Amino acid sequence: MAMTREELNKLKSAAQSNPPRNWIRVGYSTCGVAAGAKEVLDVLNEEIKAHNMDVIVKKCGCVGLCSAEPLVEVNIEGAPRVFYGKVNKDVARRIVDEHVCQKKLVENHIYEI
Amino acid sequence: MKRILLQDTNGSLKKELRDFHVAFSSYLRDNNLVDKAQVVLVSDIGVYNKGIVAKVLPEGFIYVNLNSANIAEIVDKTVVKGEKIDALSFEKKNKQMRLVLRNCGIVDPESIEEYIAADGYQGLANALAMGPEKVIEEMKKSGLRGRGGAGFPTWMKWNITRGVKGDEKYIICNGDEGDPGAYMDRSVLEGDPHSVIEGLMIGGFAVGAKHGIFYIRAEYPLAVERIQKAIDVCRSKGIIGQNIFGSGFDFDVEIRLGAGAFVCGEETALIASVEGLRGYPRPRPPFPSVKGVWGKPTVINNVETLANIPYILFKGGAEFGKVGTEGSKGTKVFALTGKVKNSGLVEVPMGTTLREIVFDIGGGVLNNHAIKAIQTGGPSGGMIPSQFFDTAVEYESLQKLGSIMGSGGMIVMDEFDCMIDISKFYLGFCVDESCGKCAPCRIGGTQMLAILKKISEGKGEPEDMVKLNQIAQAMQKASLCGLGQTAANPVLSTMKYFEDEYKAHVIDKKCPSCKCPSLVVYSINKERCTGCSLCARNCPVNAISGDRQSKYTVDTAKCIGCANCYEACKFNAIVRQ
Numbered sequence: 001m002a003m004t005r006e007e008l009n010k011l012k013s014a015a016q017s018n019p020p021r022n023w024i025r026v027g028y029s030t031c032g033v034a035a036g037a038k039e040v041l042d043v044l045n046e047e048i049k050a051h052n053m054d055v056i057v058k059k060c061g062c063v064g065l066c067s068a069e070p071l072v073e074v075n076i077e078g079a080p081r082v083f084y085g086k087v088n089k090d091v092a093r094r095i096v097d098e099h100v101c102q103k104k105l106v107e108n109h110i111y112e113i
Numbered sequence: 114m115k116r117i118l119l120q121d122t123n124g125s126l127k128k129e130l131r132d133f134h135v136a137f138s139s140y141l142r143d144n145n146l147v148d149k150a151q152v153v154l155v156s157d158i159g160v161y162n163k164g165i166v167a168k169v170l171p172e173g174f175i176y177v178n179l180n181s182a183n184i185a186e187i188v189d190k191t192v193v194k195g196e197k198i199d200a201l202s203f204e205k206k207n208k209q210m211r212l213v214l215r216n217c218g219i220v221d222p223e224s225i226e227e228y229i230a231a232d233g234y235q236g237l238a239n240a241l242a243m244g245p246e247k248v249i250e251e252m253k254k255s256g257l258r259g260r261g262g263a264g265f266p267t268w269m270k271w272n273i274t275r276g277v278k279g280d281e282k283y284i285i286c287n288g289d290e291g292d293p294g295a296y297m298d299r300s301v302l303e304g305d306p307h308s309v310i311e312g313l314m315i316g317g318f319a320v321g322a323k324h325g326i327f328y329i330r331a332e333y334p335l336a337v338e339r340i341q342k343a344i345d346v347c348r349s350k351g352i353i354g355q356n357i358f359g360s361g362f363d364f365d366v367e368i369r370l371g372a373g374a375f376v377c378g379e380e381t382a383l384i385a386s387v388e389g390l391r392g393y394p395r396p397r398p399p400f401p402s403v404k405g406v407w408g409k410p411t412v413i414n415n416v417e418t419l420a421n422i423p424y425i426l427f428k429g430g431a432e433f434g435k436v437g438t439e440g441s442k443g444t445k446v447f448a449l450t451g452k453v454k455n456s457g458l459v460e461v462p463m464g465t466t467l468r469e470i471v472f473d474i475g476g477g478v479l480n481n482h483a484i485k486a487i488q489t490g491g492p493s494g495g496m497i498p499s500q501f502f503d504t505a506v507e508y509e510s511l512q513k514l515g516s517i518m519g520s521g522g523m524i525v526m527d528e529f530d531c532m533i534d535i536s537k538f539y540l541g542f543c544v545d546e547s548c549g550k551c552a553p554c555r556i557g558g559t560q561m562l563a564i565l566k567k568i569s570e571g572k573g574e575p576e577d578m579v580k581l582n583q584i585a586q587a588m589q590k591a592s593l594c595g596l597g598q599t600a601a602n603p604v605l606s607t608m609k610y611f612e613d614e615y616k617a618h619v620i621d622k623k624c625p626s627c628k629c630p631s632l633v634v635y636s637i638n639k640e641r642c643t644g645c646s647l648c649a650r651n652c653p654v655n656a657i658s659g660d661r662q663s664k665y666t667v668d669t670a671k672c673i674g675c676a677n678c679y680e681a682c683k684f685n686a687i688v689r690q
Contacts, residue, residue: 029304
């Protein structure tokens with residue numbers, strides 16, 4: 001069935017309503033995956049679940065700073081929105097523990113893009 | 114709570130930064146302000162060569178060239194009162210502009226809902242309501258030119274194909290990105306597949322094509338997977354199919370995989386490959402717009418070109434035309450690689466200078482070495498030496514310098530890159546990728562490469578440079594397709610700008626960058642050598658011997674000039690000349 005323009009606009013307003021308040025995006029293009037984004041994504045999902053936090057973890061494309069992949073963007077109420085670069089499993093755990101739970105920025109991994 | 118981000122932006126102030134950090138933290142502690150601010154060391158603050166830099170969040174104030182004397186003021190004014198200190202401030206201009214990459218890193222590429230929320234498929238809906246003539250009119254207003262390299266106006270390409278009579282037409286997305294160092298098309302296909310599909314559909318509607326084909330190289334499995342998923346979901350939602358948005362326009366898309374030949378990015382070879390034939394180019398005319406896939410009128414657009422189109426049809430061609438320069442509109446995505454601090458993708462308005470791209474966005478040269486040149490346009494492009502770094506990037510300006518915009522590879526070369534070595538690399542690439550159909554490319558390339566090899570081995574003669582020029586001109590004039598016509602460009606541009614380096618190799622038998630193994634002699638400075646044996650352990654051919662007392666020596670007869678020892682030595686004891 002073909003979609004009509006009205007249906008497209010309905011989908012648009014539905015998709016725009018209720019944007020998630022707390023989210024983490026993981027760069028998941030070839031550059032990110034090659035640098036280890038899959039591990040990072042898995043750890044973030046596990047840790048968010050373990051801490052029982054209301055945070056959506058999702059994939060996105062490459063934001064451009066390929067030399068700092070895996071890149072993770074974190075937007076949590078109560079802390080500034082930042083990018084973390086060169087994230088590994090350990091840093092991913094610290095992001096959840098320090099940034100998400102304690103609202104403290106993680107040292108030595110922030111990149112301004 | 115304020116966040117104070119700190120970084121040493123010179124790369125040489127480690128100790129000063131540590132002291133500053135400690136002093137800042139203790140000042141906060143002494144004044145009972147620990148819960149008012151968090152001090153964080155960061156990896157990249159986005160400002161370069163401005164000493165110790167602090168960025169205050171959430172305000173975003175940037176303070177530069179700091180020392181411990183500034184701490185009290187920053188804390189008292191900014192942390193406590195939220196005031197900006199103008200004397201320390203630095204206003205950072207954002208030189209990037211994201212049109213093509215507008216959704217990359219923001220939407221989930223596997224979610225059509227997120228794309229639709231980001232105004233996705235609105236451009237298509239506008240186009241279908243406008244009718245094909247108005248779409249082409251809008252494209253003309255935008256001034257968009259092909260991003261695959263040649264810069265042919267997109268509206269004109271569409272208009273020509275539209276004007277050709279035929280009941281069946283095709284539109285192809287050229288995703289056979291093959292230039293060494295260029296990967297922006299892959300990134301767009303992977304990061305924002307729906308925008309390329311939307312661009313392809315708008316193009317199909319404008320030229321009267323009901324069939325779209327994605328030609329993507331098989332080396333991009335994730336791009337293929339995401340495009341396929343996006344096509345599938347569009348079909349199930351009724352965005353691809355029949356009577357799209359009630360307009361009566363029918364469209365379907367399929368993917369064809371390229372088997373990894375560089376020449377298949379050339380449009381006639383690409384068409385042959387799509388048809389299942391060997392990827393050979395053929396003479397033009399007839400142009401693909403008249404006789405393309407299966408003899409039907411066909412339009413071929415590059416990935417980045419297509420990704421621009423939904424934006425143009427959503428915001429209007431005039432809006433797009435505000436960005437860029439007189440002759441080159443919009444933005445260009447570059448894959449910035451080589452000896453640059455922040456390698457990655459940058460998107461800048463046309464007219465940005467090379468210097469701004471490399472130094473302000475790229476953060477300058479790796480290890481603070483001196484920059485020698487910037488290579489643009491891959492194997493079809495050329496080298497741009499440092500005296501032209503203030504050139505504004507446009508199709509014409511780069512061509513004037515003997516290079517091209519190309520698909521958008523931009524490789525930074527530093528003082529340790531030998532121009533003969535680089536030319537050899539690019540020409541070698543074209544020789545490997547030459548399909549062999551026409552003689553100028555097949556034979557000319559091989560002969561030029563042989564001469565370059567000879568020069569790099571120190572066996573060059575002065576007349577070799579004349580020969581290189583002659584063959585290059587023959588290739589440019591007589592080759593069948595773009596690959597052969599442009600294959601000599603890297604050699605020509607290095608000969609033009611770095612003639613001294615060629616002469617050093619040919620006449621003095623020296624490689625000034627110490628890169629060509631046959632022309633470099635390695636030895637060890639006994640006074641600096643500590644006898645640590647690191648060089649000997651890194652030598653792949655056991656050419657270095659010695660012990661702690663008598664120190665180490667290089668057997669030049671065995672040495673292959675790989676530079677492993679040079680890079681391994683921590684005491685600068687390896688001498689090369």
